[in-house]
Amino acid sequence: MTEKPATPHELPPITREIDFTPAERKDARKSVAGAAIGNAIEWFDYGIYGYLVVYIAQLFFTFGDESGALPTILALAAFAISFLVRPFGGMILGPLGDRIGRRKVLVFTIVVISLSTALIGVLPTSEQVGYLAPILLVFLRMVQGFSAGGEYAGAAVFMSEHAPDNKRGQYGSFLEFGTLAGFSAAAILCTALTLVVGEDGMLAGWWRVPFLVTLVLGLVALWMRRHLTESETFTEDSAQTTTNELALKALGTLIVTYPFQVLKLFGFVILINVAFYLVLTYMPTYLSSTLGHGAAEANFSLVIIQLLMMLVIVPFGVLSDRIGRKPQLIVASIGFIVLSIPAVMLIQIDSLWTQVLGIGILGLFLVMIISTISATLPALFPTAVRYSGFAIGYNISTALFGGTAGSVNEALIDATGNVLIPGIYLTVAGVIGLVSVLTFKETAGRSLRGNVIPGSDDHLRIANGETLIGKPNKP
Secondary structure (H helix, E strand, O other): OOOOOOOHHHOOOOOOHHHOOHHHHHHHHHHHHHHHHHHHHHHHHHHHHHHHHHHHHHHHOOOOOOOOOHHHHHHHHHHHHHHHHHHHHHHHHHHHHHHHOHHHHHHHHHHHHHHHHHHHOOOOOHHHHOOHHHHHHHHHHHHHHHHHHHHHHHHHHHHHHHOOHHHHHHHHHHHHHHHHHHHHHHHHHHHHHHHHHHHHHHHHHHOHHHHHHHHHHHHHHHHHHOOOOOOHHHHHHHHOOOOOOOHHHHHHHHHHHOHHHHHHHHHHHHHHHHHHHHHHHHHHHHHHHHOOOOHHHHHHHHHHHHHHHHHHHHHHHHHHHHHOHHHHHHHHHHHHHHHHHHHHHHHHOOOHHHHHHHHHHHHHHHHHHHHHHHHHOHHHOOHHHHHHHHHHHHHHHHHHHHOOHHHHHHHHHHHHOOOOHHHHHHHHHHHHHHHHHOOOOOOOOOOOOOOOOOOOOHHHHHHOOOOOOOOOOOO
16 A cells, blocks of 8 residues: 655654653653563573573583583574574564554563573473473573564564654663663673672572573563553554554565665664674673683673663763764764774783773674664654564564574684684674665654655655754755
């Protein structure tokens, strides 16, 4: 179905921030909090797996005399397998969210994520049940991956549709603040446990505690999400289109009408995920297993960087509202291209402070990106297929290049002996990300309403006399 193009006087206002009533502002804040806490739990799960992968490798992937890197590679592969399921979750939950609403799907995803993660904490080990142990672990990771296929995309879309148009970067940065909070909580909990009980104590059973904590966090998130409401952007636009009257129809519309938007998102998400998972998930394994540093020291380095990233992520979100998303994303992409290899060389030096400096360089460019993605990526699609487009494009790219980043890098280092592999990997991802960003339309301050691609009506807005970020105020 082709939407009727808007004329200048029919365009929605470029910002509704001045129109927000106190009740609307309260609802927007509740929506951000509800989205962020669920996002924090999802990434808490990924974080604890990454920090505990050394123990998981010994407990679930040794069946006799295995030695060397094989158990770690298998444990990382189990981490990657869950990502292969994410696109299926995106293909089902994304169109469903466009059809029945974002909130209902987000309630479902948080329940499944919490339960599947908590159940890992009660699994028997390979010493107890043999090969059944890794099979059960992989199954629960796949269940978690399926639900995660709708969680992050839904949370970002839900948040972006509730946020004021001229503060979408600021509001969206709180969603990524939740991501870092989840990772930081995982790092602090795992590091504290390791320091208190020691590595032998972790192997004896204390590794289970972080997984079980997820159940409590999930109950809090469920309570918060059950009290959220859909945005006017979704309810009004859905009432004016038939492109998402069925979930399969929404999927078909996305594939047929917006394939290039999906490709743009796909390319940029390669950089997002390679950087995110190498820096915040794989790095503890790289520092301890590959470089031989202590596990507690490796985790502590990441804790410092994540806390610093949490301090600056909201200011970077605000900055993207003022200068536009593209300039910030272009600088970050070039940063990864130029400085990834030097940063990894610093990390290799056996000193806590050079490790912090090297990871900090990568963390700076990473936070510049993630502070904007919850505002940037939903704006690549019109309302009717926004959840579908984000979920499918994001999760396919994540499955291929995000969840596999750790295991691929570990395997390449093992095969070549080159410990600079993570830096080379990040450099290539930076090139791909830069190419994708250059094709984006600037969407800072643009409305998400009207069932058109945000930014595609800039010529009409300029003709209507509006001043747009990054655009001259003339026809």
